Amino acid sequence: MTILENVSLRDRTTFSVGGQARFLVEVHDETELKDAVAYAKEKGLAYLPLGGGSNVLVSDDGYDGLIIVIHMKGIERVDDPDGRHARLFVSAGEDWDSFVAYAVKESLWGVENLSGIPGTVGASPVQNIGAYGSEVKDTIESVRAYDCENECIVELSNAECEFGYRTSIWKRERVHPLIVTRVTYRLSRRATPKLSYKDLALYFEREGVLNPSLEHIRSAVLEIRAGKFPDLSAVGTAGSFWKNPTVSQIVYRELVLRYPGLPSFPAHDGAVKLPLAWILDRVCNLRGHTHGRAALYENQPLVLIAFPGCTSFEIESLVSHVSSLVHHTTGIVIEREVVNIG
Ligand SMILES: Cc1cc2nc3c(=O)[nH]c(=O)nc-3n(C[C@H](O)[C@H](O)[C@H](O)COP(=O)(O)OP(=O)(O)OC[C@H]3O[C@@H](n4cnc5c(N)ncnc54)[C@H](O)[C@@H]3O)c2cc1C
Incomplete structure (x- = not known):
């Protein structure tokens, strides 16, 4: 575990503004995460987890503490015996949209409307990401997290995450005592398209498609989003x-x-x-x-x-x-x- 000093946060966020983190560390597993939190506590530093930096605004004065960048990787699939669902155990540092692409490739339904959202899997429950008539809470079975206060790993059920519109237990607790290390999604192996959202409905009406495939829904969402969001390489x-x-x-x-x-x-x-x-x-x-x-x-x-x-x-x-x-x-x-x- 290498603790870096005076690291620009501008380069680690999609807003590309703001100052430096006094300290920054990248963690690749739960042991490194525990060590990073212990380091911050020992030095009396404030600490904060960071994923892809796509939902944060860094102040010009920077962050006077330790930024813990979540880099844990891995996806594991376990099929339910009922033959209708699959559970995906996804590490917090996985890129969200790569995970969606993976689910679509595996013919698993539930997250396709959330295609193209930047950021990491670990941040997906934090604000209960949503788009085009879907919210991630509807596919999350449980969330594994490090409880920094009690220094132990916990597994929160969907209900314990207290999901709401762009909110969850992580938004309510201002001190971030729970750092997500893995999310378990339960996806459907049977078609469950959600096409009632206006933009999507209009898209398929124009195309004259009544029963779009999973791949078609993903590409439609990506196309619609491309017109709504700016090019991140320019602004x-x-x-x-x-x-x-x-x-x-x-x-x-x-x-x-x-x-x-x-x-x-x-x-x-x-x-x-x-x-x-x-x-x-x-x-x-x-x-x-x-x-x-x-x-x-x-x-x-x-x-x-x-x-x-x-x-x-x-x-x-x-x-x-x-x-x-x-x-x-x-x-x-x-x-x-x-x-x-x-
Ligand atoms: C172009 C663009 C389009 C977007 N479209 C959408 C959209 O359609 N719908 C939507 O809901 N959002 C959207 N967002 C917002 C953003 O993509 C999501 O909120 C995303 O989940 C943030 O992920 P991240 O890894 O970048 O989180 P970060 O920005 O790194 O962190 C966000 C918050 O989560 C906390 N956090 C990060 N990782 C963890 C962890 N492992 N454990 C605990 N807390 C953690 C951070 O401390 C911070 O408070 C969009 C953003 C951009 C730039």
Whole structure:
């Protein structure tokens, strides 16, 4: 285990902004992970796990602690005796989209709509990644993690992960005492397509395909996503910066009177989820809005982009402008999806 000092985090995140980590270590198995956490505790350092760095914003001042980069690899498949499902035991450092490609190649259903999401398997339960009508919680059977406080390995059932819309136990516990080392997915060996999401439904309607194959769904999702997200080699981004807000039925009825055509989706307990991109675009007129070297992406205003040389200060200024404008105009308080480091 090699502890590196003063490592640029800009190069390890898709936003490509921010300062250095005072210390950084790459861990390849649970023993190295335990040693890394023990090192941080012994030195009195703050510590934080990092996967692919695709959902974080690093401050210009960097991180005054130990960043633990999760590099554990391996996928193991065990078929259920019922012949209908397979369990996949996937190490936390595996690339998420490579895992999806693997599942599709193995003719296993359940994660194909989540094709193309950057990052690692270990981070997939953290914000319960979701896209195109699917959420990863529906395929996760359990999560193996290192409990840094009690210094032991634990296995959390799906219910114990407390999944919700872009949230889980990892989001609720601010101190990150549980570091994911492996995720067990239960995928279906029988076709279970989920095609009701508008963009996907329209895609297959246009193609005139009623029963698309697993490969076809994956390639459709990748094609649709390519039009929604910028080229990561040209600009930095962490994808959608904010969550879609959830409001009560009463608030929704008031809003739709003011903004006719405001779309809505059913959320938990009778609440209503609103597409923030629509509000940013049609209500606040913010599509493409630029602040210094930070901007809202033309093709999808929920996606915040950073041009080369951008600082976290410029991003935070844009974020506070957008948040205040949305609040001032609609009364809605918007919540970030992206995690701050430092
Ligand atoms: C272009 C683009 C498109 C995106 N599209 C989507 C999308 O469609 N849907 C969606 O849900 N997300 C999307 N995202 C966000 C992001 O890809 C996901 O949140 C992803 O799961 C982050 O994985 P990561 O390994 O990069 O996590 P990181 O960014 O490295 O970490 C994110 C958080 O998870 C914690 N963490 C990381 N690894 C572990 C671990 N092993 N144990 C415990 N905590 C850990 C970190 O401490 C941090 O708090 C997108 C991002 C980009 C850049």
